[in-house]
Amino acid sequence: MDVIENISSLIEKLSWNLSEEEKEDVINKLQYIKDEDLHLLVQPISKDYWDGAAETVIRLGYPRVKSILPGLLEWIQDINWPGAGEIAVFLLEIGDPMIPYVKDVLNQHSDDEEWVYRIFNDLIDHWNTLQILQIQAELIKISQEKANDLSALRILLTHGIYAKDVVCEIIQRKKDVIAFELKELHDTHPEIDCEALHKEFFNQQPNVIKQFHEHNKERFYICNSISKRQEVLREIEIFTAEFLTS
Structure with missing residues (x-):
């Protein structure tokens, strides 16, 4: 052998x-x-x-x-x-030897929301400023995206890379974009009542739930899009209260 x-x-x-x-x-x-x-x-x-x-x-x-x-x-x-x-x-x-490998993930897999979240939670959130400075460019890039952007902004703010007023401006732009997207979704689909749709879904018999969902697939998609943006707004409000309110 x-x-x-x-x-x-x-x-x-x-x-x-x-x-x-x-x-x-x-x-x-x-x-x-x-x-x-x-x-x-x-x-x-x-x-x-x-x-x-x-x-x-x-x-x-x-x-x-x-x-x-x-x-x-x-x-x-x-x-x-x-x-x-x-x-x-x-x-x-x-510690430090992990930095190039973390950089690679942030550069090549920033769209892998769960993986990048875990890297923030388990590694980056615990790094010192000298370590953070070595992934500054990657953090700035992620802060401009839609996944883990608030985590990146928090790190940039905490380690003094971004001043509070800069973060406030970025946050306001994000809120404006989401508010515009929500208005557009509501304006283009005024006939969709998401609360009523979900209530109707939960009132279906188990044997027809799948059929009901398939029949209303487009409405569920729109409601899911609205819900995701509303959740982002809630996360922004929590972030603002915790890090930007004096």
Whole structure:
């Protein structure tokens, strides 16, 4: 049996139902894994194995796992994934070496709303100003978009990159755009009563709910568009009250 098979067989023993003593033995053996095999520890086999793999990665530590940092950053895309919380703490502790990998995600995947949110929540929100300055351009770009823009503005304000009056102007422009979009949706679809539509939906018998939704698909789409913009306005009001009101 060659080395790669040995490593694979060890990883196959990392399932959640392994006893603590057995798991400790496997993790200790995996400390001798070769650098070219490290990628095998990134979310291996199925979710039953991810907790053990995460513990192994963390035990290996940095800089040993430098080559798989992009894969570990992907691991925190969903905080509900086994091992994701522990990996997030580990990546935060690594500090500065994570900056180029975070920059790459912000530049190439800013439209992945959930992933970028997790990166803000688990990493960027805890960085110091010197670290934040190294992703300044990316934060400014995201602050002009529609996803995670308020998180970016908060960081830019907190670390003194943007003054409060600048953020106020940006926020007002965002509110103006959303207000215009809402007015346009209401003006072009005055016949749609979203509250009545949802009430009618919940009053349907279970066997016809799918048919009702399909028949009213366009109306649901418009109401969903209105609802999303109203939610953004609520988030802006909360942001304003928390960060911009003296």
